[in-house]
Each structure stands twice: as C-alpha cells, then as structure tokens.
Amino acid sequence: MNAATRSALTRGLLPLAVAALVLGSGRAAAVSTAALDLPQLGEPADNTLSPMQERALGARVTAELYRENYTVEDPQLIDYINAIGYKLAGASSTTPPPLTVFVVQDPRINAFALPGGYMGINAGTLLAADNESELAGVMGHELAHITQRHIARTAEDTEVGTIATWLAVIAAIIAGSANPDVVMGALAVGQGINYQRQVSYTRAHEQEADRIGIQTMAAAGFDPNGMASFFGKLQQQSRLYGNGIPEILLTHPLSTNRMAEAAARAAELPRIRHEDPIEFFVMRARARVLSAEMPGEALDYFANELKAGRDTIENRYGLAFAQFKQSQVVAAMQTLAPLVDRYPKQANIQLLDADLLAQNGRLDRAMDVYQRLLQLYPRYAPAMLAYAEALMNAGKPDAARQYLLSHEQAQGTQLATYQLLAQAARESGNLAESAYQMGTYLQLRGDPGSALAQLDAGLRLPELSAQDRARLVAKRTEVRNALPDSYLAR
Template sequence: MNVLPRSWVLRPALALSAALLIVASHTASAVATTDLNLPQLGEPADVNLSPAQEREIGASVAAEIYRENYTLDDLELNDYVNAIGEQLAGASKTKPPPVHLFVVRDPRINAFALPGGFIGLNVGTLMVADNESELAGVLGHELAHITQRHIARSIGEGQAGTIATWLGVIAAIIAGSANPDVVMGALGVGQAINYQRQVSYTRAHEQEADRIGIQTMAAAGFDPRGMADFFEKLAQESRLYGNRVPELLLTHPLSTNRMAEAEARAAELGPIHHQDSLEFGLMQARARVLVADNPADALNFYTRQLAAGRNSLDNRYGMALAQFTMSQIPAALDTLSPLAEQYPKQANVQLLYAQILEQNGHLDTALDVYGKLLQLYPQYAPAMLDYAQALMDANRPDDARQYLISHDQSQGTQPETYRLLAQAARQSNNYPEAAYQMGTYLLTRGDPGSALEQIDAGLRLPGLTPQERARLVAKRAEVRAQMPDRYGGGDGPQS
C-alpha cells in the first residue's frame, strides 16, 4: 500500500544551503571560464554551464527537496505526471535531457524547472487544472525552460550573481510553505519586491518558454488552448485574492500581453481535440485525499459531492480512497466494488481495489487482482511494487525479491524498488542484503550520509561471507564517491 501519512514537517529552508553552495561554486567557475575568453565550442550556454554541470546542480537541489520530505511520494501520482512529461519530451523539437518530474506536497499553484531536466509540480496545480491540456501547458512551459537552457544562458547575459539566489528561492518557497517570514529569513532579503525580482525569469525567456511550450504541447496532442486557459485561471485568482498571488506568478509574472500572445498562438495552431484520460480525474481525486489536512475533510467533500448527484467515477473513487485512508475498510469495499467490476482494465481503480481487499482480509483475492492487472500492464511500476509488497504481506519475501530483481523496468528507475528489496531481505533475515539495498535506496534519494550509515552497519554484522563483505565495501566506495565534503572524510569501519 502506498497511501502516505497526511502530515509533513517543515524544516528551515536553510537546510538546503549546502546544495545551493554547489550551485554557487558552479556559477563562480562558469564566470571564471567566461572571463578567460575561451572560444565558444558547441552550444553558447555550454561556456557558462555544461549539461553535466546543469544535471549536477539540478540533482543536488532535487535531492535536498527529497531529503526534507517536501515531495508527495505517491507512486501513482508520480507515474502519471512523469508519463505526461515523457509525452511532451518526445514531442519537443529540442531533445531534452532525461526529464524527471516530482510532485511537491503543496496545495498552492506552482511549478518550477531546475537545471538538467528536473521539474517540480505542486500538487495544487494538478488539483485546479480543468483538463489535461491545462496541465500539459504548465509542464510544457517548464520543459521549454530546460530545453532552451535558460539558467545557463542567464549567466551569459550578466545574471550570474542571481542564479544561486534564484534556486534558493525555489527551495525557500517549498520549505517556507505559506509562511513568508521563513522565505524571507532564509534568503536574507528584506523587501518582497527584491524577492520577486530575483526569482523572475527575463521577459524574453518567459516569452520563449510560452512559445516553445505551446508548440510542444500541440505536437504532443494536447489542445494549445490549455496554456491560455490556465493563464486566465491564474489571472482570475489573482484578481479574486488580491495580495494572495498564486506562487506561479511570483516566478513567472503574467501580463496582459503575455496572455494575448498565448491566445494568438493557440489560434494559429488551431483547436486540437484532446480526450482526457480517466486517469486525470482519478489522480485529481487522489491528490485531494492525500493532501487533505484531515482525512475526514476529504471524506466529507466526497460525501457532499455524491449526495448532490455528482455520481462520477472520480467522486466515487475519491470517496473509496478517503474511506480507505480512514480505515473504514468495509465501507471502502462497498464503494469501490461496483467500480472494480465496471472498469476491469483501469489500473488505478484495480490497484485501490486490491489494497482494500487485502486490508479486508482477502489477501489471495488481492493477489489475483494484482496478477490480472500485471498481465494487462506488465511494466506499470505502481502495480509491480504494490504486488511485491502484497507478496511480503503474504509472508513470501523470497518471491517478492525474485519478482523485483527479474523485472528490469522497475529496478533502478523507482527508488521504492530498493526499499522493498531491503524489506524483503530483512523479512528473510538476510541482514547484509538489507543493509546493501537500504543504502542503495537512500543514495538514490540523495541522502549519502544516511546511506553510508546503513552500509557501515552492514559491515559491522558478524559472520559476513567474503562475497557479502566485498559487495558492501564496493557499495561503500560508490557512496563515498558521491558524498559532498560537508559530510566529512572519515572512512569509518570497513572490517
């Protein structure tokens, strides 16, 4: 089961300062390279930041975001938004680096691009979108910032001093949530106007991201009106709430001219009929339940929706998920069973059905549901990982391990795979393997310090075989190679 706890802890934004020091050091080295007046080979932006440097910077900031638990680590939500990201990336005229989207546990409307292919999407943006084309418009815009390498180009345009601050603001927005004092304190910026100036892309970059983003979303089969419609939604919310400007407008200022240009481009491209997937509404319902301050609030919302006659698939799914989250298992089963029968090939409905069946004591039936679903979608990672968890719940850890290691489509692409492999190893009393896999999991999550602790604990286990010790030592070297200096240089136990 991958339903997460509703609460999350906000830590000071300055916890992200180490990653931002990496940004600053790359910025300084980039400026120094430019000052040497070397010939410009390849892309002009490469002189300022190479693609490898961009990837390292983006990965460092993303790792801090993961480490501080600001993300909504729900397998189905993340798979859904990454599928849209891949669809857009495949239609982009400029081939992007490997794109990785993550969902931020924040109900406000926002999205941001980091260097090197990382895109953060606030869950609130998904919740307020009226259709998939609006969501694709937001993501297409952010993807364009990446493909056009706006951060690297900004350094060449005399803005090198603001790059670290710009990324720092992103971190502070996430860390500070709705508390402006935390944001301002983290940045050391005294005036809100300075804050906005630091985070804003140049007008030319915003226009370019709009133009390329709308072309990309249309090429991917989405309605280009989606971007203009979402702009109108933002403008309306800004008018309604006065000073409570949507976060997206702080980093991407919206003007009347920008809205008009988006509408004109959409008209030039012509209407494209895009049929929203069933998954879009289901993921909106899932997001509403997972980010509710109190699960009872989500339950009350869907109770009212159904009582008002809005008997849609989305509302019934949301009702069942809210009941399940509140451990009202028989009620959840009653709500979802008709949907499971009506939609035998809808993956999200079937996954929730299997989870409810298991919690209701019907583990064998749940395993059958997982098996049928995986026959339909053998590479659907959420189903694969939930199935492995169900095998362990059935006291079959060796079967779970064998299933995970024999399916390459999840191995290495889903950090959760490594966590489950560690769990299966512990359940089988294979503690050296558990230490190895948990260390790998923490490393993929951007936490090499904790990964090293796991590997060192494994190396201290009594009775290690030579093969087990050699494997742990090799993993330890891999972890140490990825550790910034701030973790210290002590080698710790290796024997």
C-alpha cells in the first residue's frame, strides 16, 4: 500500500472507528489506520452469519491486509505474538475459535479483533508496553471481544439494514481498497448508521472485555495489573494531545473510572510476579526496526541509546538488527558479539548471529549455529525457516524442500513457508510444485488473481504428470470457489 492510498483510506474510513473495539486512545487511536477498525463494526450473530462464515469473513479481511503489504511478515515477531495469544486462549474460560494473531506495520498504538478469531496488534503497541504483562493485557482485552462475540451481539441489537450496510462496506474495501474512490463510494452508503447507539453497546462491551481479559491474563500467568498500567499510558497520551482529539474518538470509553475498575479487579486476584523473558525486549527491538518509517530511523535511535549509556539487551540487539537491515554486516557482528557470548541459548540472538555469519560469507559456521538451535528448539518455526533458507543459499534446494515438508509444525503456520517451498522447488527444477506452492502463498496473502495466474502457468507446463495436473486443478478450484461474487477474474 503506497502512502497516498494509505492516507486516503485513513481519511475516508475514520468515521468507522466510532464503534471499533480498539484499545488505543489519544492521537495514536485518532490517526490509526481506520481500515483496521472497519471489520470490528459488523460481526453478526448466528442468525445472520454462522461461525464458519464469520471465520471466512475475518480471513478475507486479514488477507486484504496481507495483500496490501500492511502486515509485518517477520517469522520471529509473528511467532512471539502468536505464542502469547495461544497462552491466553488456553487460559480463557470460554474457548475461542482458532486464533490467528498478526502484527501490523504501524508504529502507533492499536489493537483490534476481527470476526472468526483474528486479532491484529500494531507494532507500536509493543513499543508502548513496558513489560509483557501490559502487552498481554491488550491482547487479553481483544481476546475477550472475540470469545464474547461482542460485534455479533451488537449486530443482533441493531437494525438489519445496519448490518447489511457494514457488510457491504467490508466487501467494497476487499474488492477495491487499492482504489480510494471505491472506498469513498462505499462509505457514502453507511452515513445513516445510528452512531450513538453503536457507541453505547461498545461501552458495555469494553467493560466486559476488561473484566474477562484481566481474569484471562491472570490465569495465563501474567500480572493482572498490566491492563490498568497500560490504560495509564493511553490516558497520558490522550491528555498530551488535548483538544486535538476528534469528537468521534472522545466517545471511546477510556476514563478514570475504567482505569480504577481495572486496578480494583486486578487487586482482587492473587498477586502474580511475571518475569519478562529476554524475548520480550528483543521483539520490541525488532518491532521498532520493522515499523520505522525511514530506513535509518531505528538505527539512529538505538545508536543514540547506546551512546547515552543505556547498554541494554534491547538497545544492543536493536542496533545490531538495524545495522543488519542496512547491510552493515561487519558493524552488526561487532555490536551483537557481547550478546552472542552472554546468551548462547537465546534463540533470537543466535539466529541473528547466524544470519550475519551467512551474509558475511561464513556459511559453514552459520549452518552450525542453525543446527545447534534446532537441537535446542526442534519445534521453533523461525529457526526452521532460517535453516531451510540457508540450505538453499548453500545450493541444496532439494534438502531445503524436504526439510520443510517433513516438519509439519512450520507448514501452514508461516506464509514464508510456502514462499520458501516455491523457491526451493523452482531451484530444483520442479516447476509444477513451484506453481502450486506459490499459488498457495498468494492465495493466503489475499491475491487470488496472481494465485490463479501462477496455477494456470503451472497447468500450461509441457509434459505435466497426471498427479501434478490434478493437484493444480484442485488448488485452482479452491481459489476460484473462495473468490467473492464481485471479483472479476483476470
């Protein structure tokens, strides 16, 4: 998504934020990309959409975010966020649908729940959280919106026309979000919605999400005070921008009473001392680098932090990662070296060391690090993907492909897996397999047109085996059947 399109989407969709189940406030919430708020406005109840249909709708909206390159496709960050989500889901008193958590490439604070178990976390939310319990508080709050089906319950109590309007808007965004004119036209349909009624339901749901979210995060082993302390940060930001906050966002119920209620609920629970893992600080550093608007912004930030004497794990790792992203490999290796020696079993630090070794032409040493990590953490998907990519760089695409296919825990959980499988198959000369895997990758990214083009190219290959043809045809049928009615096939 280019800057102009993103800006147009933000301006056009801002009115939709009024009923969004978003935790953020202040300027961060006011300017948060409203396309992310959109799906929170119309999750119908079972008499309008079944849970399966809700899941399909959430998947379509999420795929649109992938297609517009608005998500952070970093295996380590994705794995970390999902691990917290799974921990919370396992502790929830109400079983959620299959949970999918993704990171949005936005340095501002926001989090949102989509129909069917999808949850988005802005990179800026990690940067604002001082500890893992605050991050878990945000996610626990959003998980409660999912388990309690707040959007569905709101839709049940509003006019059917309102539900249909918002579904039409969502469909329009999915069909033509690259064209701001399409978005604006769709929004014009929704101007008659009773905003105040929607807000009143949101207030009640926010209170319920706070209560259930605090219980869930405590059951998962996080400090339940994390939610209230994060509220404090949001209120501070709200005060900072004062009258600059649009009236539409002043209705979002972040109040002193709400903060006090969250603190009181946390005080009723047994005290929990949650020790933040190193991974939390490392992931904050990755989030800062990956969400920076300018290439050198994060590099300057971490360099200044170290120069000021704040030589923490987060700042040192962050500088090394920023240097790596700027192709300053030797400098990054020197920056990271103290952490590599001090934390020989910390997966993220060791993975960055291996990546730097590989970039520096020391592939044999890099492979040793990858293999040692996989012995320590055989089910860690980011290490699997890094190892497979290293095999391909070593001229062993068949070995990389077989490795990925034989490790089911990575298959289907990382978009990068399908992309690597397609690359490995292509480098091995198996073009039919490459077309199949790339078609799957593009389908999951929300680009069905390109997925069909890849599959059609595979079907045109000469001397295609009957098995490969049947597999490609089946995948093509799957992609075609999943297309919205309004989609015009190329």
